[in-house]
Amino acid sequence: MSFYCVIKTELSRKKYVIAALAEMQRKGEITNYSVSQTKDKIEVDRDGEVVTVSRTKEAANYEIGGISRPAREISDRIKQLYAYESIKDNLPLDFEISKETEEAGEIHITLKG
Amino acid sequence: MNYEVIINVHSIIPVSCINGPGKRMVVFFQGCNNKCPGCFNPDTHAFVKKTGYSPKSLIGKYFRAGIEGLTVSGGEPFYQRRGLLQLLISAREDYGLSTVVYTGFSYERLSASPPARAILKYTDVLVDGRFEIAGKEPTMLARGSTNQRFHFLSDKYTEADFVMDGKIEMIIAPDGTITQTGFSKVA
Numbered sequence: 001m002s003f004y005c006v007i008k009t010e011l012s013r014k015k016y017v018i019a020a021l022a023e024m025q026r027k028g029e030i031t032n033y034s035v036s037q038t039k040d041k042i043e044v045d046r047d048g049e050v051v052t053v054s055r056t057k058e059a060a061n062y063e064i065g066g067i068s069r070p071a072r073e074i075s076d077r078i079k080q081l082y083a084y085e086s087i088k089d090n091l092p093l094d095f096e097i098s099k100e101t102e103e104a105g106e107i108h109i110t111l112k113g
Numbered sequence: 114m115n116y117e118v119i120i121n122v123h124s125i126i127p128v129s130c131i132n133g134p135g136k137r138m139v140v141f142f143q144g145c146n147n148k149c150p151g152c153f154n155p156d157t158h159a160f161v162k163k164t165g166y167s168p169k170s171l172i173g174k175y176f177r178a179g180i181e182g183l184t185v186s187g188g189e190p191f192y193q194r195r196g197l198l199q200l201l202i203s204a205r206e207d208y209g210l211s212t213v214v215y216t217g218f219s220y221e222r223l224s225a226s227p228p229a230r231a232i233l234k235y236t237d238v239l240v241d242g243r244f245e246i247a248g249k250e251p252t253m254l255a256r257g258s259t260n261q262r263f264h265f266l267s268d269k270y271t272e273a274d275f276v277m278d279g280k281i282e283m284i285i286a287p288d289g290t291i292t293q294t295g296f297s298k299v300a
Contacts, residue, residue, distance in 0.1 A: 004123070008290055009290065080285050080288070099279065
């Protein structure tokens with residue numbers, strides 16, 4: 001038997017949120033994003049639809065606010081790329097990525113170890 | 114009496130690249146009595162109701178174009194023999210899928226049982242044997258421990274087809290949910 005487990009992604013670390021947004025911008029999925037220097041808040045612009053990524057206190061997770069449709073779509077994609085970036089960044093030393101594919105909206109990562 | 118068989122399912126992965134040859138749907142049955150120490154999936158052991166599917170509705174709901182086969186894992190699939198048989202028949206006859214079944218029972222024991230023999234007729238590859246933590250599979254072969262044997266019951270595959278690209282697969286869904294599967298775990 002192979003193993004099976006499911007992990008729900010929570011947006012808890014700013015560096016991976018920003019890494020996800022940078023990747024989305026690189027792929028042309030968002031127009032721009034700007035990180036507030038004074039508040040724990042990031043504004044994301046997708047062709048004029050603006051949503052905010054923010055949290056009320058340091059221990060909380062980031063949440064996406066704004067018009068519901070773009071907020072939901074951008075939130076899902078941020079979570080997906082956040083998961084991808086955090087997996088890559090937190091691999092134990094005895095594992096390495098042997099294959100990566102993105103198909104039908106899913107990212108598949110195969111690890112050797 | 115004619116009644117619909119319902120399979121008690123722990124979970125389903127619509128597309129996995131590490132549970133046998135090519136892209137495969139993976140169905141984890143719920144319920145197992147083997148209690149192998151160090152089992153990957155203790156959550157599948159209890160004989161409790163999880164999600165029920167008729168075999169045809171299960172494949173119909175999760176089938177994605179481009180997959181080449183169905184892998185049945187668990188839990189112990191042979192505790193739900195009727196459902197397992199109908200699932201394999203539907204996979205092969207309705208969808209043209211190859212079939213791989215993982216079981217803790219030995220091939221010899223299954224072969225001695227007429228109902229199990231009917232299931233083996235619709236199984237391309239049976240991977241048998243309990244998980245033995247002391248003999249964890251060190252290579253990329255798609256099995257948990259080295260005592261487990263591949264029985265090629267049709268000419269569809271050979272052992273080389275069960276050498277995977279890795280030990281672990283992480284599937285990140287469009288909503289960020291991560292599904293981990295494979296024959297090792299990230300600590």
